[in-house]
Amino acid sequence: MMDDMAPRRPDPEALQAALHELSGLFGNRYSINETIRQQHAHTLTWGSNEPPDAVVFAQTTEDVAQIVRICARHGVPLIPFGTGTSLEGHVNAPFGGVSIDLSGMNRILAVHAEDLDCVVEPGVTRKALNEYLRDTGLFFPIDPGADASVGGMVSTRASGTNAVRYGTMKDNVISLQVVTATGEIIETARRAKKSSAGYDLTRLFIGAEGTLGIITRITLRLHGIPEAISAGICPFPSVKAACDATIATIQTGIPVARIELLDEMQVKAVNLHSKLGLQEVPMLLVEFHGTQRSVEEQAERFGEIAADLGGGPFSWATKAEERSRLWQARHDAYWSALELRPGCKAVPTDVCVPISRLADCVTQTQADIRDTGLTACILGHVGDGNFHVSIVLDMEDKAEVTWVEGFIHRLVERGLAMEGTCTGEHGIGQLKRKYMAREHSAGTLNLMRLIKKSLDPQGIMNPGKIL
Numbered sequence: 001m002m003d004d005m006a007p008r009r010p011d012p013e014a015l016q017a018a019l020h021e022l023s024g025l026f027g028n029r030y031s032i033n034e035t036i037r038q039q040h041a042h043t044l045t046w047g048s049n050e051p052p053d054a055v056v057f058a059q060t061t062e063d064v065a066q067i068v069r070i071c072a073r074h075g076v077p078l079i080p081f082g083t084g085t086s087l088e089g090h091v092n093a094p095f096g097g098v099s100i101d102l103s104g105m106n107r108i109l110a111v112h113a114e115d116l117d118c119v120v121e122p123g124v125t126r127k128a129l130n131e132y133l134r135d136t137g138l139f140f141p142i143d144p145g146a147d148a149s150v151g152g153m154v155s156t157r158a159s160g161t162n163a164v165r166y167g168t169m170k171d172n173v174i175s176l177q178v179v180t181a182t183g184e185i186i187e188t189a190r191r192a193k194k195s196s197a198g199y200d201l202t203r204l205f206i207g208a209e210g211t212l213g214i215i216t217r218i219t220l221r222l223h224g225i226p227e228a229i230s231a232g233i234c235p236f237p238s239v240k241a242a243c244d245a246t247i248a249t250i251q252t253g254i255p256v257a258r259i260e261l262l263d264e265m266q267v268k269a270v271n272l273h274s275k276l277g278l279q280e281v282p283m284l285l286v287e288f289h290g291t292q293r294s295v296e297e298q299a300e301r302f303g304e305i306a307a308d309l310g311g312g313p314f315s316w317a318t319k320a321e322e323r324s325r326l327w328q329a330r331h332d333a334y335w336s337a338l339e340l341r342p343g344c345k346a347v348p349t350d351v352c353v354p355i356s357r358l359a360d361c362v363t364q365t366q367a368d369i370r371d372t373g374l375t376a377c378i379l380g381h382v383g384d385g386n387f388h389v390s391i392v393l394d395m396e397d398k399a400e401v402t403w404v405e406g407f408i409h410r411l412v413e414r415g416l417a418m419e420g421t422c423t424g425e426h427g428i429g430q431l432k433r434k435y436m437a438r439e440h441s442a443g444t445l446n447l448m449r450l451i452k453k454s455l456d457p458q459g460i461m462n463p464g465k466i467l
Helices: 012-029 034-039 061-074 126-136 150-155 201-205 239-251 264-274 292-308 320-331 333-340 355-372 398-417 433-439 442-455
Strands: 054-057 078-081 098-101 108-112 117-120 173-179 185-187 214-221 228-235 256-262 283-290 315-317 345-352 375-381 386-393
Touching (some): 012 054, 012 061, 012 098, 034 054, 061 078, 061 098, 061 173, 061 214, 078 214, 228 292, 228 320, 239 283, 239 292, 256 264, 256 320, 264 375, 283 292, 315 320, 333 345, 333 375, 345 398, 355 375, 355 386, 355 398, 398 433, 433 442
Parallel strands (some): 054 098
Antiparallel strands (some): 108 117, 117 214, 173 185, 173 214, 256 375, 375 386
């Protein structure tokens, strides 16, 4: 259906006309430098680097609108760029075009402490936002690991370590300002916490990966910093036991804030990278938020569940610096995996399954890793059934590359067979497009294409992604 939507490179003369206009309008905020263009394409994992024809550094919403209008007039593709931390080729320019760098749009425009919300530009990073909020007693909980930009987190429907308690980006965005494919500036909603007025356009743009429009302002939900926070680590005799403890913890209603799985290989990598000296067995990292008494009760109940499944001892880390070191090691998991095979490449991928199937999916994946002979780590936000595998491989070894491709395919098929999804939070981008037809029916995909065609009739918004 809709072959006329197939992305294509712009006419060379039209492209040059657009670039000439952009160069004259933006001066030193316009670049065709090869290194800068390559930096604005895919640089993580194993996807090819496909740079744009030019990069424009936007500073205002009107900048974005002007860029879009020029490119729309000439039929030139547009690729939004935040910090470049996405993993599935989202920022590549397979059909050339213009990368709009939004990192300079990094202002926090308003904080409404009494309403528990704030308004930010897309280039604000999550760490900068929480640093700014610290004195207000509020924080933004979505924590995908990398210091991603808020705009990028919205566009990929990011999740993270706190998702089990605070939800994902779709649960924490109130409204968006978006520049459409024609250069029109729209607001998807008002600042009220809820509305029944029309279609939920906010959710339409969350997770759209820049294929429907470019986000230029975000209104976010905030949360109060808990009175007490307690974190700890708990070893288990097997990954299955750790997963079963996770399932029991969620099913018994313990309001755990974070619950992260590290398999034995991931713990080994963390020890090498962060010098933690942990026992190299499957492990859960957990964190509880609340009052001092409620945190103690939650930890005690978790410890009892872990013990019943052969886990323990559960070690608390109550000091802020101890917790920070523990979670920083978790966030450095991608880089720590590289310690297992210096000089090699890490390829992370993820799936998400119903929590009742988590133990089966993880243990079968571990068996596949062993049978294939790969070097790979498993970690995950297992409180919501999402886990990641980081495979470390020699990209010069073609046979090994083929094995890894086969493994990732089997992992996705395994997750889909268990009524899960091909990606819990990395997104589709370029590298997982082939699985969209496995996860969704033909009717569902056709509806997505209709939406894309309606909002982006020329197909210039981040072409070659998702569909």
